[in-house]
Structure formats: structure tokens, C-alpha cells
Amino acid sequence: MAKKLMKGNEAIGEAAIVAGAQAYFCYPITPQTEVAEYLAKRMPEVGGVFVQAESELAASQMIFGAAAAGARVFTTSSSPGISLMSEAMSYIAAAELPAVFINIIRCGPGLGGILPSQGDYLQATKGGGHGDYRFLVLAPSTIQETVDLTIEAFRLADKYRNPVMLIGDGLIGQMMEPVDFEGRTAPPRLDTSGWATTGCAGREPHIVKTLFLDPNVLEQRNRKMRDKYEQMKREEVRFETYLCDDAPELLVAAYGTTARVVRTAVDRLREEGVKVGMFRPISVFPFPDEPLRQQALVPSVKAVLVVEMSMGQMLEDVERALQGRRPLHFFGRGGGNVPAPEELVRECRRLLGNGQGGR
Amino acid sequence: MGEPITIFKRPASLRDAFTHYCPGCTHGVIHRLIAETLDELGLRERTIGIAPVGCSVLAYNYFYCDFQEAAHGRAPALATGIKRVLPDRIVFTYQGDGDLASIGTAEIVHAANRGEKFTTIFVNNAIYGMTGGQMAPTTMPNQVTTTCPRGRDVNLAGWPLPVADLLAQLRTPSYVERVAVHTPRHIIQAKRAIRQAFQYQAERRCYSFVEVLSTCPTNWGKTPAEACQWLDEVMVPYFKLGLKKSPDRPPVE
Numbered sequence A: 001m002a003k004k005l006m007k008g009n010e011a012i013g014e015a016a017i018v019a020g021a022q023a024y025f026c027y028p029i030t031p032q033t034e035v036a037e038y039l040a041k042r043m044p045e046v047g048g049v050f051v052q053a054e055s056e057l058a059a060s061q062m063i064f065g066a067a068a069a070g071a072r073v074f075t076t077s078s079s080p081g082i083s084l085m086s087e088a089m090s091y092i093a094a095a096e097l098p099a100v101f102i103n104i105i106r107c108g109p110g111l112g113g114i115l116p117s118q119g120d121y122l123q124a125t126k127g128g129g130h131g132d133y134r135f136l137v138l139a140p141s142t143i144q145e146t147v148d149l150t151i152e153a154f155r156l157a158d159k160y161r162n163p164v165m166l167i168g169d170g171l172i173g174q175m176m177e178p179v180d181f182e183g184r185t186a187p188p189r190l191d192t193s194g195w196a197t198t199g200c201a202g203r204e205p206h207i208v209k210t211l212f213l214d215p216n217v218l219e220q221r222n223r224k225m226r227d228k229y230e231q232m233k234r235e236e237v238r239f240e241t242y243l244c245d246d247a248p249e250l251l252v253a254a255y256g257t258t259a260r261v262v263r264t265a266v267d268r269l270r271e272e273g274v275k276v277g278m279f280r281p282i283s284v285f286p287f288p289d290e291p292l293r294q295q296a297l298v299p300s301v302k303a304v305l306v307v308e309m310s311m312g313q314m315l316e317d318v319e320r321a322l323q324g325r326r327p328l329h330f331f332g333r334g335g336g337n338v339p340a341p342e343e344l345v346r347e348c349r350r351l352l353g354n355g356q357g358g359r
Numbered sequence B: 001m002g003e004p005i006t007i008f009k010r011p012a013s014l015r016d017a018f019t020h021y022c023p024g025c026t027h028g029v030i031h032r033l034i035a036e037t038l039d040e041l042g043l044r045e046r047t048i049g050i051a052p053v054g055c056s057v058l059a060y061n062y063f064y065c066d067f068q069e070a071a072h073g074r075a076p077a078l079a080t081g082i083k084r085v086l087p088d089r090i091v092f093t094y095q096g097d098g099d100l101a102s103i104g105t106a107e108i109v110h111a112a113n114r115g116e117k118f119t120t121i122f123v124n125n126a127i128y129g130m131t132g133g134q135m136a137p138t139t140m141p142n143q144v145t146t147t148c149p150r151g152r153d154v155n156l157a158g159w160p161l162p163v164a165d166l167l168a169q170l171r172t173p174s175y176v177e178r179v180a181v182h183t184p185r186h187i188i189q190a191k192r193a194i195r196q197a198f199q200y201q202a203e204r205r206c207y208s209f210v211e212v213l214s215t216c217p218t219n220w221g222k223t224p225a226e227a228c229q230w231l232d233e234v235m236v237p238y239f240k241l242g243l244k245k246s247p248d249r250p251p252v253e
């Protein structure tokens, strides 16, 4: 199959179908509504389930019901909708159900705006819903990577019996790029027959629940979940480095669309002979602490700059990874503004002390 | 002397378990009526129940069939998710009045309005039982609870929410009936309604909803007998019993 020009949101819909998603529950919200519009057409064509729910509260609880009934399920939303889904996220993680959530982040807080942002990083990686749980969180930066990570998200959700979240800023949803589905197939499905509620013919009843009043039983579950998160830290760390192998003076850390702008800025600086490299986390939970630390501690690196479309959220993870061993700087844009390559070029020059003009 | 014959036994759809419900609480009666229905219609092995948050959160300790436990008020959303991916299974939600008529109002109205083909058994006991007797949307005018210590003031809290009557207004075909379980005669009627509800689902006809007026002697501060009498004298005149809507009767234009 040749490459196809697709809008990010539609590519997400098609990728989920390729991944074997059996049901999709949603509620419209900009800038991701095209996923719903695409799947309203496509799901019935492949014998799948499409439901427009009355709210994100309900859509995400439909995910609970369908996942606990053994189906491969997912939903998409954007920031305010994700807040409403946080209730179900906690319950789905607690019940150890595989499910995929995609957040095409818009600027906030509150109703905010409909332009791109990375302001839900902390919500995605540190919880959002109540209780002691984590999502595995992936952050693509191109539409092709969005397709591949969407498919991968379904595999990982099954592998860990834990929800997986893909975060993309509004640009990921709205941008058009050529994508290739060649060779992409549905990950093998987890055997759900030991726990899914499908009717108890020929076996003892299955109960999917999250109430555990005995503290020792609940603590056991907490520990088991913790062990899963530790396994994710060992096995699912993903990142990319760009021009980091020739003793750069400055390391820029960025993810998602921001990393694309950083890449352009790095290229321009390189043309001027300024040695800058980029570190791009792809998994943001688990965060690539160790690989980032190694890159940052290369003797040539004088400082680390974090660039985000927020007022500094991934910054906290980078800070933790660096353990204070390199000077750390931050450049953030908000309100839906995307950093321009020129301003990043200027900022990098300034930090390296050879700038013409600061901020 | 012939062999002794069994005239009363535990339905196969109930587990052999001790109840945690208070003495005189009619949750147990309602459980039994559902279990008898699952037995009689031969549905147990393909049924998935959904427990609410409320005194009946542990319903799965009593029912002998597959179960999911929902977040507070969200049982109809779970049921929708299950029924859409497993349309040939029997799905029912079991919900109290705080669960269904307060925090889960949107979910129940929209599930009914979409005509999701599952069954809801709505246990209306006019109070929040599990959390210790707070005002519910169905608390009666002037009824004293811990959060309306001077009695429900309808000028501030509104009138009790008549859910069965509300759902009966929807154009989407459904089966809606309100019953009670405070006397043997009412229990027999309740059984017939619950059976009818599951029957409609088994035939894939429509959404089915049975509101059951139920007692909470503990939080009403009454003996079991007084509770039955109060239900009859205070609740029944307001929450009118009977068939509210049927898929066999087309809506009046």
C-alpha cells in the first residue's frame, strides 16, 4: 500500500482499526472530533461498535464495561474531556483492564482554548484520577509515529492489563502528513477468558470490581500494580536522540510537536556551527531518566534546555533525572502558541553566551 | 408416606451466603425476585449484573452469575459498554436512588433514551442507606434525614424525583413499571414486573426499567413492620405504582 496523506485524527482512527479495536466510545470536543467522525463511518464497516455517549464521564465508563466484557476498546478526547474521564481512568486502572485513551491536548486551564498545548503532561503522567495508579504514556511527534504508537498502545495495554495513554498536542490531531499502514497488523489479543464477564456458562462467575475493604488485600493489589509500573520502567522506556554523538555543548529536551520545532532550530544552529543536540522522550511514563542523564552528563554538555508548550511540566521529570548535575533552563510557550524556530535559536545562542540579543 | 417435596428453596442464581443487609431491609427480597427470574427464564449462565455504589455494592456476593461493580451512578454506562460488545448476553443494573436518581441521572436517562437493551432494577428507599441516612432525591417531603434534620423542605430541595414517571415520558420504546415489596401481594406483583422486564430483554425488544419501592428500617429509624407501614402510607401515595410504559402499547401522539 502506498503512503496516504491523512490528518492526524483520522490516522488515529484508522490505526485503531488496524490494531483490532472492537469498540469506540466518545464525546465530541475540539481538536479531536475528527476521530469520532471518522470512526462513525469506519467502525460499522468493520463490524465494530461506535457509540457517541452523553458525556466523557459516560463514554469512559462504557470503556470500563466493554473492556471488562473482554473487548479491545479505546476512546479519544481533549483536555476538558480527559478531566471528566479521570474518574473512569482510576477505576479501569484499579480493575486492571486493558484500554487505550488518546488525549489531543488543547490549551488550558479551564475551557482555555482550542489551540495546541502540552499542558496536560502532569495530569497524564502523574495520575489525574484518584488513587495509587499510573498510565503508561506515549508521546508521538509525527503522524506516522502516532499511527505506530496507537497500534503499540493496544499491545502494551494487553501486556500490562493497564490503560495506556497517547498524548498529542492539537497539531498532531490537525496536521496532515503521509502515513504508511504497510505491514502494520493487530497485536495478538490477550487471553481474557480467565476474568472477563461474558456469562458464566461452564465456569464459576467472574467478578470485575475495585472495592477491597480488607487493607491487606488492597495493599497486595497496590504492590502488584507497583510491580507492573516497575516492569514498565525496565522494559518500555523509549526516546530518540538527535545530533547528540559529537560532543554537543547544549542538550535540548522536548517531546511531541515541540520536538519538531526544536529539530529545525538545532539544524539552523548547526549550520552556524553551534553544537546543539536534542533528546526526545517518546515514553513519558516511564520517563527515560537514565538515558537522559547519560546524555546530559557527557562532559561537553554545559547545560540542558527544556522546551514545552506549557509553563514547565516535563521540566519536573527532567529536573529529577538530572539530579542537579547540569544547569537546567526552560523555554515555554502557552495559550496555544507554538514556539518558533527563530526564538529557540535565539534562546540557545543566549544560553551558550554567544547570543545576539536575549529574550 | 411419599417422598418429601420441595416447595421453597434457594434459587440457583443466588449463592449460599449470609446477608449483610440489615434486618427488615427489602434489598434481599428484591435480590431473590431477580434470582428467581434468572432461574425461570434460564438466563443465569449468560447474565452479567452490575452492582452500584450503595448498600448493594456487594450484590455479587449474593448473585451467582458474572458481575461488574460500577463507579457511583455509572452502572448504565457500564451496561451500555457490555451490551454493545456482547448483544446476546443478558445485562442488568441494580441501583439505589442516590446512585441512579442523583449522581447517575444523566447516565440512566440517556441509556433509556438510546433504548439500550438491558434491564435496570431501581431500588428506591427514599434515603442514602450506605452512607448513613442522608437526603436522597427521592426523600419524601418533611422526611427527616441527617442532612435535612428539620425534614425535607420542598422549597429548597424540590419534590421527590419520580424517575419511573420521568422515563416513561421518553419517546423511545421501553418498559417502565413501578412496584413495591412491602407486602406479599406487592411482592408477587413486583416479581411479575421483574420477570416481564427480563423477558423483554431476552426478546431483544427494548430497554426495561422496574422501580421498586423498598425499605430502609435502619436509616428511617423504624422497626421492619413500621417501615413497611410507612412505605405504604407515605411513599405509595406519591410514587404511584403500576405500569408506566410498555413496548406493546404505542405512544399516544
Ligand SMILES: Cc1ncc(C[n+]2csc(CCOP(=O)(O)OP(=O)(O)O)c2C)c(N)n1
Binding pocket: B053, B054, B055, B056, B072, B095, B096, B097, B098, B099, B100, B123, B125, B127, B128, B129, B130, B131, B136
Ligand atoms: C463519587 C462518589 N461520591 C460519593 C460516594 C459515597 N456514597 C457511597 S453510597 C452513596 C449513596 C448510596 O445511596 P443509594 O444509592 O440510595 O443506595 P442505598 O445505600 O440506599 O441502597 C454515596 C453518596 C461514592 N462512593 N462515590
Ligand code: SF4
Binding pocket: B020, B021, B022, B024, B025, B026, B027, B055, B125, B129, B130, B215, B216, B217, B218, B219
Ligand atoms: S442501611 Fe438501609 S438500605 Fe442499607 S442494608 Fe440497612 S436497611 Fe438496607
